[in-house]
Amino acid sequence: MGCTASDVIAALRAAAVVMAEHRDELVNLDRAIGDADHGENMRRGFTALLSKLDSSPPETPGAALKLLATTLISTVGGAAGPLYGTAFLRAATAVGDLAELDGAAVAKALHAALDGVVARGKAEVGDKTMVDALVPAVSAAEAAGGEVDAVLKAAADAAASGAESTVPLVARKGRASYLGERSAGHLDPGARSTSLLLRSFADSARVAR
Amino acid sequence: MKKIINDPETVVLEALKGMQAAHADLLTVHTDPAVVVRADAPVARKVAVISGGGSGHEPMHGGFVGRGMLDAACPGAVFTSPTPDQVAEAVKLTDGGAGALLIVKNYTGDVLNFETAAELAAAEGIEVRSVVIDDDVAVKDSLYTAGRRGVGGTVLLEKIVGAAAERGVKLEDLESLARKVIGQVRSMGLALTSCTVPHVGEPSFALADDEMEIGIGIHGEPGRQRVPAGTADDMVAALLNPIVEDLPFSSGDRVLLFTNSMGGTPLIELYLAHGIAERLLAERGITVERRLVGPFITSLEMQGMSLTLLKLDDELVELWDAPVHTAALRWGV
Numbered sequence: 105m106g107c108t109a110s111d112v113i114a115a116l117r118a119a120a121v122v123m124a125e126h127r128d129e130l131v132n133l134d135r136a137i138g139d140a141d142h143g144e145n146m147r148r149g150f151t152a153l154l155s156k157l158d159s160s161p162p163e164t165p166g167a168a169l170k171l172l173a174t175t176l177i178s179t180v181g182g183a184a185g186p187l188y189g190t191a192f193l194r195a196a197t198a199v200g201d202l203a204e205l206d207g208a209a210v211a212k213a214l215h216a217a218l219d220g221v222v223a224r225g226k227a228e229v230g231d232k233t234m235v236d237a238l239v240p241a242v243s244a245a246e247a248a249g250g251e252v253d254a255v256l257k258a259a260a261d262a263a264a265s266g267a268e269s270t271v272p273l274v275a276r277k278g279r280a281s282y283l284g285e286r287s288a289g290h291l292d293p294g295a296r297s298t299s300l301l302l303r304s305f306a307d308s309a310r311v312a313r
Numbered sequence: 314m315k316k317i318i319n320d321p322e323t324v325v326l327e328a329l330k331g332m333q334a335a336h337a338d339l340l341t342v343h344t345d346p347a348v349v350v351r352a353d354a355p356v357a358r359k360v361a362v363i364s365g366g367g368s369g370h371e372p373m374h375g376g377f378v379g380r381g382m383l384d385a386a387c388p389g390a391v392f393t394s395p396t397p398d399q400v401a402e403a404v405k406l407t408d409g410g411a412g413a414l415l416i417v418k419n420y421t422g423d424v425l426n427f428e429t430a431a432e433l434a435a436a437e438g439i440e441v442r443s444v445v446i447d448d449d450v451a452v453k454d455s456l457y458t459a460g461r462r463g464v465g466g467t468v469l470l471e472k473i474v475g476a477a478a479e480r481g482v483k484l485e486d487l488e489s490l491a492r493k494v495i496g497q498v499r500s501m502g503l504a505l506t507s508c509t510v511p512h513v514g515e516p517s518f519a520l521a522d523d524e525m526e527i528g529i530g531i532h533g534e535p536g537r538q539r540v541p542a543g544t545a546d547d548m549v550a551a552l553l554n555p556i557v558e559d560l561p562f563s564s565g566d567r568v569l570l571f572t573n574s575m576g577g578t579p580l581i582e583l584y585l586a587h588g589i590a591e592r593l594l595a596e597r598g599i600t601v602e603r604r605l606v607g608p609f610i611t612s613l614e615m616q617g618m619s620l621t622l623l624k625l626d627d628e629l630v631e632l633w634d635a636p637v638h639t640a641a642l643r644w645g646v
Binding site for chain 1: 346390392393397398421425426428451452458459510513515517518530532533534535536
């Protein structure tokens with residue numbers, strides 16, 4: 105069974121709750137090696153999304169992803185706004201106007217999202233960024249195959265360990281890079297929020313099934 | 314956290330409203346999206362000079378909106394870059410038919426958001442150029458970082474480019490002038506205390522009573538090195554030496570010396586530090602021809618300072634001296 109527009113909307117609403125719940129955690133991770141705004145910015149973006157979902161509910165999964173993208177671009181600011189915005193915009197383009205997403209479409213959307221983040225941010229694996237969570241997530245999603253819930257669970261598991269892998273790294277991109285060696289020993293907030301979002305999407309897919 | 318605020322959510326908006334009330338003769342504040350534009354915008358046939366960045370650095374950038382400096386400033390949330398729709402709106406509101414120059418400080422978020430905004434504005438048929446300022450010598454190894462940050466040099470850049478735009482200099486030449494200034498301005502800062510971002514509620518980092526953080530940015534992000542605080546002589550030398558050696562500035566050079574407070578350092582200490590910097594430069598045979606002293610690019614209530622040196626020539630001196638009428642800088646009018 106695929107994932108319809110209302111499934112995607114439900115998943116985005118659930119993700120907004122997760123972002124609000126983890127706001128302080130992300131702020132504190134960012135305070136250690138950045139500028140302490142990531143959790144607040146993500147909360148603001150997803151909260152703005154909720155009111156837009158109420159006022160004009162999207163009719164396709166792609167339209168829902170596009171609404172998320174434009175909302176994040178116009179409300180988040182920082183690096184996260186354009187990076188997540190680009191990611192979801194590319195994902196929206198990848199799924200086009202499909203009425204339902206199957207596992208393969210979700211994997212394709214994830215790959216497009218990764219390409220977008222890399223094109224905008226120019227980060228590579230090992231730079232201590234969200235790319236460290238997203239690259240293994242996309243590989244795992246593509247290898248997993250099967251239904252949407254299986255694809256997203258594989259992505260979320262890989263993103264979690266990818267995010268953990270940023271702890272010992274020295275940042276080479278973003279504001280944490282100014283710290284040089286002192287950035288080592290901290291979990292990257294962008295990798296953490298990527299991992300949280302994918303886990304939330306996976307949980308929504310499992311419940312929908 | 315003890316601050317003169319009602320609610321962390323509304324700090325920026327309430328501050329903008331206060332700014333509008335205080336300076337209605339100079340600027341107009343738009344709130345959806347947030348843009349501060351000069352009161353007489355758009356100015357026909359003049360290139361619009363637009364900047365922006367996170368709030369918390371006041372008076373930068375809104376305090377520099379007015380005749381002879383910025384046409385518009387886009388304030389983001391505290392320490393967070395503005396969004397592309399804010400910048401695109403600023404371009405539209407100030408479009409006098411001669412295009413726009415965006416002055417972007419080199420931070421990942423600012424660069425990404427302004428890039429997106431430039432695409433949006435171009436799609437509207439307005440010619441937009443961008444320059445990225447990266448004057449912070451504290452960030453050394455640019456291959457393994459996001460590159461040098463834009464700090465104190467931004468103030469001087471906005472003043473000089475704003476003066477040239479006011480004289481009717483064309484977009485292409487304005488961009489070249491901006492690149493020239495960026496090429497010969499260098500800065501470095503230090504913090505004695507941290508600052509508290511309203512929506513965080515706690516200091517961004519902790520410094521012991523006898524420590525200072527050298528090589529800080531302007532967002533409460535920790536610097537490169539934590540060292541014993543020492544005397545004012547030690548502090549000024551710790552900032553000035555890397556700046557002078559970086560460009561390098563050498564004997565016979567004419568410079569503008571900008572001694573900036575990070576927000577919490579009082580003028581008595583700032584003048585003391587400025588005097589030391591003038592003496593150290595004189596010892597190196599470098600002539601200070603113009604000065605700016607005060608809190609102009611700040612990190613909320615952080616105690617600390619930054620020094621900025623700009624190599625001058627006759628063209629830059631003349632543009633620096635040109636009339637400016639903004640909330641924070643005003644002379645010649």
